[in-house]
Amino acid sequence: MRAEHVNPFISSLTDTFQTMLACSLNRGGIYLRDSESCPHEVSGIIGLSGITSGTVVLSMEREVALKAAGTLLMCEPTEIDSDVIDAVGEITNIVAGQAKAQLEQYNLSLSLPNVVLGRAHRVCYPSDVRPICIPFTCAWGSVLIEIGLAAVPEPALA
Amino acid sequence: MRAEHVNPFISSLTDTFQTMLACSLNRGGIYLRDSESCPHEVSGIIGLSGITSGTVVLSMEREVALKAAGTLLMCEPTEIDSDVIDAVGEITNIVAGQAKAQLEQYNLSLSLPNVVLGRAHRVCYPSDVRPICIPFTCAWGSVLIEIGLAAVPEPALA
Numbered sequence: 001m002r003a004e005h006v007n008p009f010i011s012s013l014t015d016t017f018q019t020m021l022a023c024s025l026n027r028g029g030i031y032l033r034d035s036e037s038c039p040h041e042v043s044g045i046i047g048l049s050g051i052t053s054g055t056v057v058l059s060m061e062r063e064v065a066l067k068a069a070g071t072l073l074m075c076e077p078t079e080i081d082s083d084v085i086d087a088v089g090e091i092t093n094i095v096a097g098q099a100k101a102q103l104e105q106y107n108l109s110l111s112l113p114n115v116v117l118g119r120a121h122r123v124c125y126p127s128d129v130r131p132i133c134i135p136f137t138c139a140w141g142s143v144l145i146e147i148g149l150a151a152v153p154e155p156a157l158a
Numbered sequence: 159m160r161a162e163h164v165n166p167f168i169s170s171l172t173d174t175f176q177t178m179l180a181c182s183l184n185r186g187g188i189y190l191r192d193s194e195s196c197p198h199e200v201s202g203i204i205g206l207s208g209i210t211s212g213t214v215v216l217s218m219e220r221e222v223a224l225k226a227a228g229t230l231l232m233c234e235p236t237e238i239d240s241d242v243i244d245a246v247g248e249i250t251n252i253v254a255g256q257a258k259a260q261l262e263q264y265n266l267s268l269s270l271p272n273v274v275l276g277r278a279h280r281v282c283y284p285s286d287v288r289p290i291c292i293p294f295t296c297a298w299g300s301v302l303i304e305i306g307l308a309a310v311p312e313p314a315l316a
Contacts, residue, residue, distance in 0.1 A: 047205020047213070047269020055205070055270050085282045111205020111269050112213050112287060112308060118279035123272050124243045150270060 006030070006132050008102035009056065009147050012095045017138065020094070021071045025143065028135035033125075039144060040064075041119055042080065044092030047111035048100070054149035056099075057123050057131075058092045061141035068140070080117060089113035095145070164188070164290050166260035167214065167305050170253045175296065178252070179229045183301065186293040191283075197302060198222075199277055200238065202250030205269035206258070212307035214257075215281050215289075216250045219299035226298070238275060247271035253303070 010027065017023045039059030048054045060068070062080065069087035070076050077084050092113045100108045116123060123146075125131055131148035168185065175181045197217030206212045218226070220238065227245035228234050235242050250271045258266045274281060281304075283289055289306035 045203065045205075045272060047203075047207065049205065049207050049267035049269045053268065053270050055272050057272070082282075082285045086285050089282075089284050109207035109267070110211065111207045112211050112284060112306060114203060114213050114215070115282040116274050116279055117282060118276045121274055121276035121279040123274050124240075124247075125272060126247050126270060127240045127244050129270060148270060 005103065005149060006134070006147055008099035009095065009145055010134055012098035012102070013058070013134075013136070013143075013145050016091060016095050016098065017068075017143075020091070021068050023068070023071070023138050023140065025136040025138050028137070030132060030134050033131045033133050033146060039121070039123055039146075040142060041117065041121075042084075042088055043116045043121070043123055044088045044113050045116060045123065046092050046096045046113045048096065048108045048149070049111070050108035051106040052108075052149050052151075054129075054147065055125065055131075056092065056096045057144075057146040057148075058088075058095060059123075059144045059146070060088070061143075064138065064140040064143055085115045085117075088115050163261065163307060164292070164305055166257035167253065167303055168292055170256035170260070171216070171292075171294070171301075171303050174249060174253050174256065175226075175301075178249070179226050181226070181229070181296050181298065183294040183296050186295070188290060188292050191289045191291050191304060197279070197281055197304075198300060199275065199279075200242075200246055201274045201279070201281055202246045202271050203274060203281065204250050204254045204271045206254065206266045206307070207269070208266040209264040210266075210307050210309075212287075212305065213283070213289075214250065214254045215302075215304040215306075216246075216253060217281075217302045217304070218246070219301075222296065222298040222301055243273045243275075246273050 227242040
């Protein structure tokens with residue numbers, strides 16, 4: 001994976017939080033995921049397929065999911081109900097959709113978003129894929145985006 | 159979702175277990191997922207996209223994951239390590255790939271498989287998608303396949 005594949009996800013995530021949620025994200029250092037990495041309690045997952053295939057996981061602390069959903073829905077949810085799950089899935093979908101538009105050379109399409117819940121859940125990738133992780137913090141808590149793509153063929157010369 | 163969308167996943171799953179793992183699956187009754195449903199401890203997830211989009215979740219008890227991986231790899235794993243995770247991801251990929259071939263009218267492509275671990279994890283769908291669940295039992299334990307597809311457009315008349 002190269003920077004040109006990751007940057008669209010970073011800009012899409014920060015733009016989405018800023019414009020839809022009025023929430024500024026502060027980016028931490030990029031790292032390759034090792035097996036000990038753990039996501040936060042709520043993870044939106046969306047599959048990508050096209051000339052390459054992959055997955056995007058947007059993992060956030062419970063408080064971030066509640067505040068983000070509350071901002072979208074103009075309410076104050078206190079538990080992870082179906083509205084919060086829909087909001088997390090939709091945010092994941094928008095982030096992946098905006099990034100996809102910047103990666104048009106791969107003709108990507110998106111699967112449905114799933115949301116995984118559980119304090120001790122782990123989302124694992126095939127061992128030949130090492131996802132790139134970018135942590136963020138915001139006023140509500142921590143967010144992590146992971147992008148795992150299968151080896152991307154070089155574009156043909158024009 | 160109609161039976162013609164679900165049957166390819168049922169036949170693909172039973173065929174894959176029979177031919178790759180020499181394991182016969184006994185099918186239980188089909189049901190629509192309600193929010194209380196819980197998957198087993200190990201879940202393979204793969205996204206589908208094309209003329210429709212969706213997700214397949216293949217959830218299995220820990221013992222099934224260990225025995226299935228052991229059969230594929232000709233070893234006897236006792237914990238869910240990266241080999242077992244790869245095996246569960248690969249089985250999910252094969253099941254989805256075979257079913258996709260029988261649904262060619264939707265021109266589906268597959269994302270990378272992820273594997274979710276955790277005793278108390280839940281994999282949720284958008285609230286407008288009600289996945290169809292088909293439980294199975296085998297000599298190793300219980301397996302559940304869930305298929306969630308967005309509303310499928312009617313095929314155009316020829």
